[in-house]
Amino acid sequence: MxxxxxxxxxxxxxxxxxxxxxxxxxxxxxxxxxxxxxxxxxxxxxxxxxxxxxxxxxxxxxxxxxxxxxxxHNAAIPVETPLDADNVATFKDPSPPSSYLTQKYRFSVGSTTNQWAITYTPYNDDLTCKTKAAIDADVAMIAKKGFTSIRVYATDCSILKYVGSAAAYHKLKLILGIHIDDTILMLAQPQINEIITWANGNWDIVEMIVVGNEAIFNDFTTPNLLAEFITSARDHLREAGYSGPITTTEPIDILLHNKAILCPVIDVAAANIHPFFHADVSAEIAGDYVISELERLEEICPGMQAVNLETGWPKVGMANGVAVPGVLEQWVAVAGIQKTAGGRSVFLGFGDDGWKEEGEFGVETSWGCAHIFGVDQS
Incomplete structure (x- = not known):
């Protein structure tokens, strides 16, 4: 109370x-x-x-x-706000509303509470790699504030070694990413090999492996090529002893339009669900929007658990219709998403990404939301 x-x-x-x-x-x-x-x-x-x-x-x-x-101070929640590990349960309902908790799937990820995972990138604003000490401190804070998993996007900057060791120490799970870019999958296979070598048969820390992040949306590959690569990746990972879920993630409409190709090769129906990029969705209804999209996602790949692998709200930028960036708006949106779908959502992200281009609406650098969960990043 x-x-x-x-x-x-x-x-x-x-x-x-x-x-x-x-x-x-x-x-x-x-x-x-x-x-x-x-x-x-x-x-x-x-x-x-x-x-x-x-x-x-x-x-x-x-x-x-x-x-x-x-x-x-600086239009942000004061550091002394008592939202520490003991109070992370603020957003957690005793009985989360979705029926997914009692449904049986071949593969199941996420949390039975309303807080699951947050994204993490190991870069400084100038795109240099963070030190091991900095990564250790970040991961410790993620664990302290109630998350159970961390999503990473690739294997560079010694992320498997540094984030992996810190996550293991703090008993966190990893959602590993295999990065796909415009090299037409040339750099993807070496990442699989790197993951297999790093794991060395010890897969308990890996909650899920995500092959590509909006690779079709960004025209880095085609649906057919991606499906073929996921199948190949699965063969290599299964041979190495990994038995957990493998998937990819795209905006939900990409999966909808290519469900006949993609659904047969994935284990979990995953999408990046970003309310901000829908001009008729304000921060106040972001949570309702996300849970409705998750329900739609369940229908796209029937029989699979549906998860939201990237979500949140930007602090800075230009309005997209009634979707307005802002410090307050981010608080309201994240609170709403966590209340309705936190157990199946990965929040973007631990910190702002100053190394990114600002992109459409000038918002791409300002999604960091760890402060909302009580992380002091001053």
Missing amino acids: KSAIYLGTAIALLRFAVAVLPTYEHGEYRGQNQLVLGDDDQANKSEGIGMLEKIVGTGSAKEVDSAGSSII
Whole structure:
């Protein structure tokens, strides 16, 4: 109960704080100095409570009515907000609503709680590799804040060795990625060999292997070539003793249009479900959108568990219809997604990716959301 009040208070304070902040342009923040909010902001406060009631319920949101004034640093949740490992269960319902928990699948991944996994990339903003010490610290924090798995996208930067050893120490599982780019699968087979050598027959730490990340969507390969490569990868991995699920992940419509080709070669129906890229989906309904898409995904590949391997909301950028980037909006969207589908969703990501190009709407660098789970990244 106390943790729910903390969360409701924190997010609601964010809501009315951000409402009176000066707006920031694409690619930059304004008003980054300390902002003190007084008692005369009742209109913004009421609007904030209204939004939070939709996400976390009336009780938690209305706890802010007697809050008086508060200080927000850089429009982010204060470090002292008590959202530590003991309070991660704030978003976790005792009985998650989806029937997937009781359904039997040949392969099953995810969590029976509302918190499962987060993505991790081992790069600094200049695309140099993070040190082992930095990776150890990051993985320790991921474990401390209640995640049970980490998704990685490739095998570079000694990620198998460094993230793997840290994950094993903290009893985390790995969702391994085989990166496919415009080299037409030339670099993919060596990654499989590297994974097999690294595992050395000890596969317990590997929850799932994902062959490609939006490779068809990005025109790096074709559905038929990808299906052939997944089949080949499966043969090599099974021969090496890996018996867990193998899949690929794309935007859901890519899988829909190619289900006859892809569904027979995967073990888990996976998609990257990003509410922000749908102009009619606001942060407030991001959770509802994700769970509805997961239900659709289950129908595309019947008999398989459906999982969301990349999701979240950006902090910075330009609006896409009613989908508006922002610090507050990210909090609201992530809270909603975790509430409805956290046990089957991988959040993007541990930190912002300053090494990426900003992309459409200028949002690609700002999806890092670990701070929402209590990680201090200052």
